[in-house]
Structures are given as structure tokens and as C-alpha cells.
Amino acid sequence: MKTNEILKPTFWKVVSVMIVTMGLFSTYFRFSRGLGATTNLVDTAPWGLWIGFDFLGVGLAAAGFTIAATVHIFNIHKYEPLVRPAILTAFIGYSLVVCLLVVDLGRPENFWHPLVMWNIHSVMFEITWCIICYTTVLTLEFAPVVLEKFKLKAPIKFLKIISIPVVIAGVLFSTLHQSSFGSLYLIVPGRLHPLWYSSLLPVHFYISCIAAGLSMIIFESYQTARAFTEENGFHNTGLKMDILSGAASVVLIALIAGFLLKIYDFLNNGKLIYLTIPSTETYLFYLEIVVGTIVPIYLLSYRKFRKDKKWLYIISICVISGLILNRLNVSITGLAASSGVNYFPSFDEISITLMLVVLAIFAFKLVVKNFPVFVGEEEYEDTVNGKSANESKQIILSE
Amino acid sequence: MLKEKGILFDVTLCVGCGSCYQACKEKNNLPQTNKDFLKDHLSNNTFTVVEQYGKMYARKLCMHCNEPSCVSVCLVGAFNKNVTGAVLYDADKCIGCRYCMQACPHKIPRYEWGTTQPRVRKCTLCIDRVKAGKISACSEACPTEATLFGDMDQLVAVAKKRLKDDPEKYYQQIYGLEEAGGGHVLVLSPVPFEQLGYTSKLSKEPMPAFTMRAMEKIPPVVAVGGVFLSGMYWLTKRKNQIANEEKKTTNGNKEI
Structure with missing residues (x-):
């Protein structure tokens, strides 16, 4: 790419540079002045936007383990083209989460303490270790893409040998910490609003991350397809409509499972009464359920919506919004009433978060531009059978 | 060997003089935070407060739980339960995740938000004084014996005796004996405790039990999950292999 092309200002480039600049200033203030001066956190609301954002970051990065398991453990190779985007998403998502965690820590210089100081009874300890291990797994899973580019064959061979145990470890680590984010709140039955508090919180978190993680991949595929069609032509990538429809079916199953579990939870614990009490929490709960669960279930149950790329894109946005609402409700809104303060993130909290999001998208x-992430399956398709390539509609967006 | 120590606070005896508040500040070298001690609240510079409810006064401080949430949730073990019964914090271990503040059922831990080296702050049950054979600063300062310091078993006996001897005077409950699994600060009051700002409706079960029920499922999930995934890998691979072989043979047959 030519330098003047990079420097050519577009709307998003200007906005991004502004956000990152503001974020850098905020980061400087955060570390030089402390949490009190730069955040709206108080003693009764000690966790805020940053922790909430970690929740969504991890939830939305969940496709890393589901797709890897589908392809490498269940040997459904149709989904192979999704593996690399999913792992890259997970890797970048987790990097973002780790950065934000360090920003949020009161004593960031002690971030390494969990490595040597152990309390195995702490959910937080388990999450920390799972995130460390899983980020290692993601590095190993994505390494071949980088090594391929530089034509280093020996390490790729070695990674191939250990690949199956690595994938299995990744699935287990993910299962544990995705659910454990819900377990964090098991110890506050009196604080978290009963609409969200449940002894099944870890299961709710696990099921919802599967649906949202896959939706994130659908969303990214659409975005990438749009970006690439303009430049290189998207038919070079292996993303086919039937693959995304297949992923959407899994989203549907996960959403229904999550919804049934919620119903069971409400009936079993006599929580239905809370649905009739008018309050901010109730409205937010309805919003979360309608946008993130009911609408997507309704739309996905129609074949024509499942097969249509534009509708899939809209549905994926719904599911992602549902997860974002859910995680923020659990970590912020659901605790507001019992904390007695109305927490709203400060400018610095928002600007640091936005900066990290912009950097993640940039990364x-x-x-994607420099490494074969959305790999072409063309050669493979052509040699094996030309028929299936014609059958499956490619997502090209120029209509 | 030290016996487990604790505090018994009796609302009916408290006159709201603020001696305990002042003694706590002096003992812990804490700066003044409010001219009117009755209007002050717990903070990084205030480990105990006296709150006014009509003609009654209620003290708030760390309850030094038997099975403390803060000890159980802290990932680096910066909190521990001392043999004296005190729940203590080690700032050198702390990474500042503030899960302890989120998890405490009594909402006690406070944070030094204003510094770049923040610590979690709360009552230590005067651990240094107790180790030196003295009683806590607040109970020493109390002119009416509303705050008693002593061995836990004796305090429980005293509290039970008071409830029994004067059933008209007291609401028949020892707050802190069973709440959230119980702790080392007991409270007696003439009225139900939620009227004095104490967290009510706490389970009698220690809070860490809520987490443990989920945590104890981890080993079986890992074991079953590991076996299941390995099994599925082997099975589906074998299935694909057989399918491929069959394809080859049928293709060959047709050609012949």
C-alpha cells in the first residue's frame, strides 16, 4: 500500500485518530492520578464500565472455541473457513480484555501476583488462570497462520502434531471461564437483582456466549465481505452462505436452550412476580430478552431469513446487542439498586474503552490484510468437486 | 494459645458519645473526616461509625465473619482469617481487583480511591493490641460498656443471658451470630435489625458456600469434557475415514 493512500483522510480515520489520542491522554491520567480522579467508581459500586466491558469482550470472543471444536474435534470440515477468523477474533478480544483488566486494577504493577500467590477457592483466580492458559492456546492455534506467511515449515509441523490436545484444552479452558464469569456473582445473592441472580448464572453465561460468539463471526464475515468486495473481490475467500446459515442454526439452538433455561429458572424460583414490577431493571430485562432472544429466535426459525445474508447480519447484531445488554445488566444495572448510587462511567472510563475498541478493530x-485469515478454499473446492462451489452462494455484496 | 476474640455491641446501652469512633481514629492514625461524627460514614479513613436512628445508636464495622467472603474471593489471598478471629488484609499481595468490596455481604471494605497505590481499608479488630494482651481501642474507650471485647464463647453467653433475663427490652435475636455464617461482631437491639441499617435477610449459610457449589463441579466438568471431546474426535475421524474408503471402493466398482 502506498503511503499517501494511508494518509488520505477519511471520516473513520479522523474519528479513530481522535479517539485514540483522547484515550492515550486518559490512560496517562488514569495511571498518574489514580482511579478516584479518573473514574466514577465508589466504595459501594467498585466495579464499572471496564469490568462490564471485560464481560462482553470475553463473551463475544467465544467463537474461538466453538468453531475450533466443530472443525477439529467433531471433524465437520465445512466450517474450516471460519476457524481462522474466529481464533483471530478471540485472540484480539482477549488481548483487549487483558489490557482493560490491567487498567482497571488498583495496583497494576502487581498484575503478576496471581501467578505465584494462589487462592484456589476464588472464582477470580480460576478465571485469571483460564484466561492465561486460553490466550496461550489461541497463540498456538493462530501461530501457523503467521508461520505460513514466513514459510517456516518445521514449527508448523510440530504445531500440527500437538494441535488436537491444544484444541481440547482450549475448549475446556473456555467452558470453565466463560461460565465462571457468571459464578463471580453467585456470592452476592442479596445484591444482584433477582431478575438476573440465579444459581444457574454460570450456565446462562455459557449458553449465551455460544450464541453471541457465533453471531460475532457472522457479523465480521459480513463486514469483511463488504470491505473485501470493494478492493480484491470477495470470491477469493472461502466464506459461503451455507456455512453462515449453518452457524446461524447453531445460534438458534443456543438461543432456544438459553431461553428455556431462563423460563425454567423463573418458574422454579418463583421469580415471575418481578416481571410485573415496573422498574428500570424490569424494562432493561425486557429489552435484553426481546432484542437478544425473542426477535432472533423468531427470525431464525424462518428458513428464508436464515438463508439471507442481510437478515443474518441484522439478526447477528440483535444477538450481540442482547449479550452486551445482559452482561452490562449483570455487572452494572442489576447491582445499582443495592449499591444506592447511580453509577455512570466517567469521560476517562469511556475514552479508554473506546480507544481499546478502535485499536482492536485496527489490529x-x-x-486480515496481511495474513491469510479469510483463506481461499477455491483451489480445494475446484479440485474436489466444482458442483458444491456453485451450489453454495458466496456472500458478495455488490448487487 | 490465643482464644478467638470478638465484640459484643448492645444498642440499648449505647449513648452515642462517639468515644469508640474517636478511639478508632487515634489508634489507626486516621485523619478527621467529619466534624459531626454521627453524620460520618465508613470510608478509607473511618473504620467504624456510630449512626443515629431516633434515640438509638448503631455501630457499623467489619463483622469479622467466620467464613469471610473477602477471604474466599481474593484471588491472591490478600485476605486471611487470623487465629484471633480477625479478618486481615495484606496490601503487599493485593492487586486491586476489588472483588472483596463487591462480595462482602455487609458492604464493609473501603478503598483508597485517591491514590495510585490504593489499599483496601477496614477494621482489624485491633490485632496488634490483642496480640499485646490488650482489648480493642473502641471497647476500651466505651464509657457505658455498650461495646464489650472478649472471648467469643463468653460474649455469646453474655448475649444469650441478656436476651433471656430481659426479654421485654430486647428483640430476640443476636445479630451476627448466624448471619452469613456468623462472625465475631455480635449486636443486640430493642428493635428488628433492619431498622438500624444492618443488612437483613442474609442467609445463615456462609456466603462462600454459594460459590463452592459451582466450583466443585469444575473437576467433573474437566474430566467428563476431556473424555467426551477426545472420544468425539476419535469417533468422527474414524467415521470420515470409513466414508472416504467406501467412496473410493464404490467409485472403483463403477469404473470396472
Whole structure:
């Protein structure tokens, strides 16, 4: 790419540079002045936007383990083209989460303490270790893509040998910490609003992350397809409509499972009464359920919506919004009433978060541009059978 | 060997003089935070407060739980339960995740938000004084014996005796004996405790039990999950292999 092309200002480039600049200033203030001066956190609301955002970051990065398991453990190779985007998403998502965690820590210089100081009874300890291990797994899973580019064959061979145990470990680590984010709140039955508090919180978190993680991949595929069609032509990538429809079916199953579990939870614990009490929490709960569960279930149950790329894109946005609402409700809104303060994130909290999001998107684009992430399956398709390539509609967006 | 120590606070005896508040500040070298001690609240510079409810006064401080949430949730073990019964914090271990503040059923731990080296702050049950054979600063300062310091078993006996001897005077409950699994600060009051701002409706079960029920499922999930995934890998691979072989043979047959 030519330098003047990079420097050519577009709307998003200007906005991104502004956000990152503001974020850097905020980061400087955060570390030089402390949490009190730069956040709206108080003693009764000690966790805020940053922790909430960690929740969604991890939830939305969940496709890393589901797709890897589908392809490498269940040997459904149709989904192979989704593996690399999913792992890259997970890797970048987790990097973002780790950065934000360090920003949020009161004593960031002690971030390494969990490595040597252990309390195995702490959910937080388990999550920390799972995130460390899983980020290692993601590095190993994505390494071949980088090594391929530089034509290093020996390490790729070695990674191939250990690949199956690595994938299995990744699935287990993910299962544990995805659910454990819900377990964090098991110890506050008196604080978290009963609409969200449940002894099944870990299961709710696990099921919802599967649906949202896959939706994130559908969303990204659509975005990438749009970006690539303009430049290189998207038919070079292996993303086919039937693959995304297949992923959407899994989203549907996960959403229904999650919804049934919620119904069971409400009936079993006599929580239905809370649905009739008018309050901010109730409205937010309805919003979360309608946008994130009911609408997507309704739309996905129609074949024509499942097969249509534009509708899939809209549905994926719904499911992602549902997860974002859910995690923020659990970590912020659901605790507001019992804390007695109305927490709203400060400018610095928001600007640091936005900066990291912009950097994550930038990193994703950069890697996708320079490494074979959305790999062409063309050669493979052509040699094996030309028929299936015609059958499956490619997502090209120029209509 | 030290016996487990604790505090018994009796609302009916408290006159709201603020001696305990002042003694706590002096003992812990804490700066003044409010001219009117009755209007002050717990903070990084205030480990105990006296709150006014009509003609009654209620003290708030760390309850030094038997099975403390803060000890169980802290990932680096910066909190521990001392043999004296005190729940203590070690700032050198702390990474500042503030899960302890989120998890405490009594909402006690406070944070030094204003510094770049923040610590979690709360009552230590005067651990240094107790180790030196003295009683806590607040109970020493109390002119009416509303705050008693002593061995836990004796305090429980005293509290039970008071409830029994004067059933008209007291609401028949020892707050802190069973709440959230019980702790080392007991409270007696003439009225139900939620009227004095104490967290009510706490389970009698220690809070860490809520987490343990989920945590104890981890080993079986890992074991079953590991076996299941390995099994599925082997099975589906074998299935694909057989399918491929069959394809080859049928293709060959047709050609012949």
C-alpha cells in the first residue's frame, strides 16, 4: 500500500485518530492520578464500565472455541473457513480484555501476583488462570497462520502434531471461564437483582456466549465481505452462505436452550412476580430478552431469513446487542439498586474503552490484510468437486 | 494459645458519645473526616461509625465473619482469617481487583480511591493490641460498656443471658451470630435489625458456600469434557475415514 493512500483522510480515520489520542491522554491520567480522579467508581459500586466491558469482550470472543471444536474435534470440515477468523477474533478480544483488566486494577504493577500467590477457592483466580492458559492456546492455534506467511515449515509441523490436545484444552479452558464469569456473582445473592441472580448464572453465561460468539463471526464475515468486495473481490475467500446459515442454526439452538433455561429458572424460583414490577431493571430485562432472544429466535426459525445474508447480519447484531445488554445488566444495572448510587462511567472510563475498541478493530483489519485469515478454499473446492462451489452462494455484496 | 476474640455491641446501652469512633481514629492514625461524627460514614479513613436512628445508636464495622467472603474471593489471598478471629488484609499481595468490596455481604471494605497505590481499608479488630494482651481501642474507650471485647464463647453467653433475663427490652435475636455464617461482631437491639441499617435477610449459610457449589463441579466438568471431546474426535475421524474408503471402493466398482 502506498503511503499517501494511508494518509488520505477519511471520516473513520479522523474519528479513530481522535479517539485514540483522547484515550492515550486518559490512560496517562488514569495511571498518574489514580482511579478516584479518573473514574466514577465508589466504595459501594467498585466495579464499572471496564469490568462490564471485560464481560462482553470475553463473551463475544467465544467463537474461538466453538468453531475450533466443530472443525477439529467433531471433524465437520465445512466450517474450516471460519476457524481462522474466529481464533483471530478471540485472540484480539482477549488481548483487549487483558489490557482493560490491567487498567482497571488498583495496583497494576502487581498484575503478576496471581501467578505465584494462589487462592484456589476464588472464582477470580480460576478465571485469571483460564484466561492465561486460553490466550496461550489461541497463540498456538493462530501461530501457523503467521508461520505460513514466513514459510517456516518445521514449527508448523510440530504445531500440527500437538494441535488436537491444544484444541481440547482450549475448549475446556473456555467452558470453565466463560461460565465462571457468571459464578463471580453467585456470592452476592442479596445484591444482584433477582431478575438476573440465579444459581444457574454460570450456565446462562455459557449458553449465551455460544450464541453471541457465533453471531460475532457472522457479523465480521459480513463486514469483511463488504470491505473485501470493494478492493480484491470477495470470491477469493472461502466464506459461503451455507456455512453462515449453518452457524446461524447453531445460534438458534443456543438461543432456544438459553431461553428455556431462563423460563425454567423463573418458574422454579418463583421469580415471575418481578416481571410485573415496573422498574428500570424490569424494562432493561425486557429489552435484553426481546432484542437478544425473542426477535432472533423468531427470525431464525424462518428458513428464508436464515438463508439471507442481510437478515443474518441484522439478526447477528440483535444477538450481540442482547449479550452486551445482559452482561452490562449483570455487572452494572442489576447491582445499582443495592449499591444506592447511580453509577455512570466517567469521560476517562469511556475514552479508554473506546480507544481499546478502535485499536482492536485496527489490529483485526491489519492482520486480515496481511495474513491469510479469510483463506481461499477455491483451489480445494475446484479440485474436489466444482458442483458444491456453485451450489453454495458466496456472500458478495455488490448487487 | 490465643482464644478467638470478638465484640459484643448492645444498642440499648449505647449513648452515642462517639468515644469508640474517636478511639478508632487515634489508634489507626486516621485523619478527621467529619466534624459531626454521627453524620460520618465508613470510608478509607473511618473504620467504624456510630449512626443515629431516633434515640438509638448503631455501630457499623467489619463483622469479622467466620467464613469471610473477602477471604474466599481474593484471588491472591490478600485476605486471611487470623487465629484471633480477625479478618486481615495484606496490601503487599493485593492487586486491586476489588472483588472483596463487591462480595462482602455487609458492604464493609473501603478503598483508597485517591491514590495510585490504593489499599483496601477496614477494621482489624485491633490485632496488634490483642496480640499485646490488650482489648480493642473502641471497647476500651466505651464509657457505658455498650461495646464489650472478649472471648467469643463468653460474649455469646453474655448475649444469650441478656436476651433471656430481659426479654421485654430486647428483640430476640443476636445479630451476627448466624448471619452469613456468623462472625465475631455480635449486636443486640430493642428493635428488628433492619431498622438500624444492618443488612437483613442474609442467609445463615456462609456466603462462600454459594460459590463452592459451582466450583466443585469444575473437576467433573474437566474430566467428563476431556473424555467426551477426545472420544468425539476419535469417533468422527474414524467415521470420515470409513466414508472416504467406501467412496473410493464404490467409485472403483463403477469404473470396472
